[in-house]
Amino acid sequence: MERHIDIEQFDYELPEERIAKFPLEERSSSKLLVYERGQIYERHFRDIGEVLPADTFLVFNNTKVIRARIIMHKPSGARIEVFCLEPHDPADYERAFAVRETCQWSCIVGNLKKWKDGPLVIDFEYAGKEEQLRAFRVGEGGREQIVRFEWTSDLTFGQLLEHLGRIPIPPYLNRESQEIDNTRYQTVYSKFEGSVAAPTAGLHFTPELIEGMKSRGFEFEEVTLHVGAGTFLPVKDRDAAAHPMHTEHFEIRRATVEHLLQKWGGITAVGTTSVRTLESLAALAWRIRTAGMPDADRTIGQWELYDLPEEFDGREALQILLDYMTREGLEKIKASTRIMITPLGYRFRIVRNIITNFHQPKSTLLLLVSAYVGEEWRRIYDYALSHDFRFLSYGDSSVLIR
Secondary structure (H helix, E strand, C coil): CCCCCEHHHHCCCCCHHHECCCCCCCHHHCEEEEEECCEEEEEEHHHHHHHCCCCCEEEEECEEECCCEEEEECCCCCEEEEEEEEEEECCCHHHHHHCECEEEEEEEEECHHHCCCCCEEEEEEECCEEEEEEEEECCCCCCCEEEEEEECCCCEHHHHHHHHCECCCCHHHCCCCCHHHHHHCCCCCCCEEEECCCCHHHHHCCHHHHHHHHHCCCEEEEEEECCCHHHHCCCCCCEHHHCCCCCEEEEEEHHHHHHHHHCCCCEEEECHHHHHHHHHHHHHHHHHHHHCCCCCCCEECCCHHHHCCCCCCHHHHHHHHHHHHHHHCCCEEEEEECCCCCCCCCCCCCCCEEEEECCCCCCHHHHHHHHHHCCHHHHHHHHHHHCCCCECCCCCEEEEEC
């Protein structure tokens, strides 16, 4: 089937001063735009428990942003930035962060033309001892390079990044990362290292807000999707359907699938990454139903969800997935997704409501919002622009209620 999306139809003027360069002092004091059955009004994020329906079941993405930017130098003094995207060897995230002495990562290298051969080196001190990190290019590549790291200290690679790396704040902030970003570019519920960008819709939650909502009967669950740098890639084709979606790795526990099934109909995704994870479950379930889901490839394709039968709903999908995990004795399931959610006939099967920040013009994230609210996205964004809402990662929030 031919698909065409004119990305120019998803453009709007975003003045530089409307981009939030820093977070507010208090996470939950952000403004909240509420879109509910065609009505738009505003509150503060701390009031979200008064806005959402009483039976709402919220799903967080508990990924943790890693200090993925390593500033290194050639012996000549040339500054080269190595931006770790995802593990290559070992490829599993848990093992990649726990490994010692050496590992390989897929990286974006800034000032790559200056790094023709030989290692990059950082001499550093740890626990009173002089140590060294060296980086080697492993073969030639395109936008992404395979880099082998070797280090002398008894640190895991995760600890090494914590010690030497920098938080990779979004490029559109046009500034270097600062101390405040180390805590505020993480959600308060982040647990599992692996993202190079924060699931920013969750940045507004505080422990006190979550506990207060729980005391009022709201329930919460967590999934894990490691956010890749591709989330910031602009759509360069006039036809957005030609834009190649990036791959992001996710996992979900069997207990979570069971909880989702129990709370069917009231599921609110906190952020677009939670949306992508939850909706991808329907494609996994369809594979199980039709092919038994062989382990060889668990990457959900860009358009795979569009090809599912109309009558295949999310409740059935979750039941199939739960039965499969129970039968196979799986406590959690890991997969990857490249899904592109667009207004081109996408049907939401699992997500009922969405909490999300305000996204860049002509972005895949704005296409996702449009798939959910249709042409109303423009009215929502016009309201936000004319009512002093702050935009993008450190900006204000919205809740879209069906």
